[in-house]
């Protein structure tokens with residue numbers, strides 16, 4: 231069984247300090263809207279039509 235070097239193998243991505251998802255550096259996190267420790271964008275969750 232080979233072991234993966236790291237589960238994160240994407241050098242162009244960083245981990246969001248807020249939600250810990252991989253995001254582009256120097257960009258507002260598309261998942262939680264945080265950037266540089268502040269919420270810059272309010273992420274609105276889409277509601278599914280029933």
Ligand SMILES: [Zn+2]
Pocket residue numbers: 246247248249250251259260261262263264
């Ligand atoms: Zn985030």
